[in-house]
Amino acid sequence: MNLIGTKWKPLVLFHLLEGGLRSGVLQKKIPGISNKMFTQTVRELEKDGLLSRKVYPVVPPKVEYKLSKRGESLEVVLRGLDKWGLEDVGS
Amino acid sequence: MNLIGTKWKPLVLFHLLEGGLRSGVLQKKIPGISNKMFTQTVRELEKDGLLSRKVYPVVPPKVEYKLSKRGESLEVVLRGLDKWGLEDVGS
DNA sequence: CTGTATCCTAGATGATACTG
DNA sequence: CAGTATCATCTAGGATACAG
Numbered sequence: 606m607n608l609i610g611t612k613w614k615p616l617v618l619f620h621l622l623e624g625g626l627r628s629g630v631l632q633k634k635i636p637g638i639s640n641k642m643f644t645q646t647v648r649e650l651e652k653d654g655l656l657s658r659k660v661y662p663v664v665p666p667k668v669e670y671k672l673s674k675r676g677e678s679l680e681v682v683l684r685g686l687d688k689w690g691l692e693d694v695g696s
Numbered sequence: 697m698n699l700i701g702t703k704w705k706p707l708v709l710f711h712l713l714e715g716g717l718r719s720g721v722l723q724k725k726i727p728g729i730s731n732k733m734f735t736q737t738v739r740e741l742e743k744d745g746l747l748s749r750k751v752y753p754v755v756p757p758k759v760e761y762k763l764s765k766r767g768e769s770l771e772v773v774l775r776g777l778d779k780w781g782l783e784d785v786g787s
Numbered sequence: 788c789t790g791t792a793t794c795c796t797a798g799a800t801g802a803t804a805c806t807g
Numbered sequence: 808c809a810g811t812a813t814c815a816t817c818t819a820g821g822a823t824a825c826a827g
Contacts, residue, residue, distance in 0.1 A: 606777075610701065612701060612820075616697075628788075632789095639820070640821095640823095641790095641821070642820060642821075660789095664788090665788040666789050667789085668790090675784065678783070681776045681779075682773060682777050685772045686697075688772075689770060719809060719810090720809080731801095732800080735810060735811080751809095755808090759809065
């Protein structure tokens, strides 16, 4: 829980299960997250080796995030959480 | 994540997967948790219907906690987290 | 477009002492 | 044994403005 126990980390990781995403796209998939928390969250995930951050030296800037192997190993848990969240609605 | 997204909730629920436990026993299974957080955590879990709290009118007091059906539905996620935590050591 | 820097508040968590 | 109450602290999180 020290690695993924925050309000946003599971969400960020979950949205990357289907593949890498550009910074802006990923952020848009997470309604309500502030710019600050987004950056902070991905930075910590990167530091913990759960995802990788690739910067393209172009203009305008382009940054892509994708899961690392370690991050992918969380797939079962993430999908489990998602499934639970869906099925649990209303119970 | 609003339901289980705290430092202790997943741990409490996880230790109840094998069956109900007395308050003291359950608390001992969670090293580092303060008395206050333990009570607060189980209270919230009870309020959210993830576990039930049964008080035996005896002396000394005896209280048992066990998962509700809703709580049991989290088994996949909890075991997944546990498994991940174990396998992830050192990676 | 992406990321950083501040300021600020609410809530989470701890330590301790106390009650039935 | 189980739980409550209080005080103190730390950090997550949000709003906003700015920078490369």
